[in-house]
Amino acid sequence: MTVKQSTTDVLGAALHVREAARHAVRGRGGADTVLTALSAVIDYDHASLSRWDPLRRRHLTLAGSYPAEATRYIENRLHDDPGFTLIRHSADTARWWHDVPGPVRRTSTGFHSVLEPLGVEDGVAQCLFAADGRYVGILNVSTTRARCDQPAVRAVMTLLGECLAAVTDPLLGAGSAGDSGGAGGPEDAGAGSCAVLVPDDEDATPVAVSGEPLPGLTDAGSPLVALVRRTAARQALPTTVLVPYRQRPLELRLTRQGAGTVVVCRAVARPSALSPRELEVLAELTQGRTNREIADRLFLSPRTVATHIEHILAKLDVPNRAAAAGRAVAWGLEPAP
Secondary structure (H helix, E strand, O other): OOOOOOHHHHHHHHHHHHHHHHHHHOOOOOHHHHHHHHOOOOOOOEEEEEEEEOOOOEEEEEEEOOOHHHHHHHHHOHHHOHHHHHHHOOOOOEEEHHHOOHHHHHHOHHHHHHHHHHOOOEEEEEEEEOOOOOEEEEEEEEEOOOOOOOHHHHHHHHHOHHHHHHHHOOOOOOOOOOOOOOOOOOOOOOOOEEEEEEEOOOOOOOEEEEEOOOOOOOOOOOHHHHHHHHHHHHOOOOEEEEEEEOOEEEEEEEEEEOOEEEEEEEEOOOHHHOOHHHHHHHHHHOOOOOHHHHHHHHOOOHHHHHHHHHHHHHHHOOOOHHHHHHHHHHHOEOOOO
């Protein structure tokens, strides 16, 4: 029978988990050391820490002690399980086994085909999210002893979510450099999103972190990379900018990492039903350029630019070009590179 821990013991163990996670993020330890530290918070029989790969639509185990069959389930089928759906889309991202409603238990393959044969009596599944909202992974913990969720443990597990997410985040966590897995852009973006590390050194080549990078985002001398470096130099990070690029707007989420900038990129819908050319003209307005200057930059006639501006004002329902430019600045719109 497991001896009940004091609140002081639980809090002390949680500090060790946080320290292990910090070392893992900095490359001085692995996810296995995080799980080892976690065993002092919950005396578990099985545990795993998994990263979500939105391009492959599967989880990748960073560290774990589940049998092979259970690990395969977590990696390849968990994301379709009703129990996972319940946790993934609920406000409470940590769900203890005995708190899962009966109907969900009965329809969950994970419960009756994977956990019950292992003699699992309790445990927790905790979805992990990055600070920008991306779903980055999941922690699964199981025990053959009933009720391991004393109040201090429940509270601590919720508080540990942020540091555990950092370990699974491909932009931060253990094994991120060169790992084939990874998350896409904000809001759990999948295919069509990518993440790239752009070094501050202009002679250094950007490195793809996850996803299929857009043409021009991994070329050291490309205008798109130059735009990223300029934005990172003049704005406080993290920040998000909107850029017209090859007939579609790109949302670029920039965050600082060491001597470089991580860019999470995804294509987004054009705001206010603006056409691709109208979006380009609007971006030029944010720089205070005249119709003639815009025409020269975009290879248009001044009369065509004036027509585009008329359409922009109507679609945005603003009285003048200054107001339109203000709206674009609020969106983070930047001129096309």
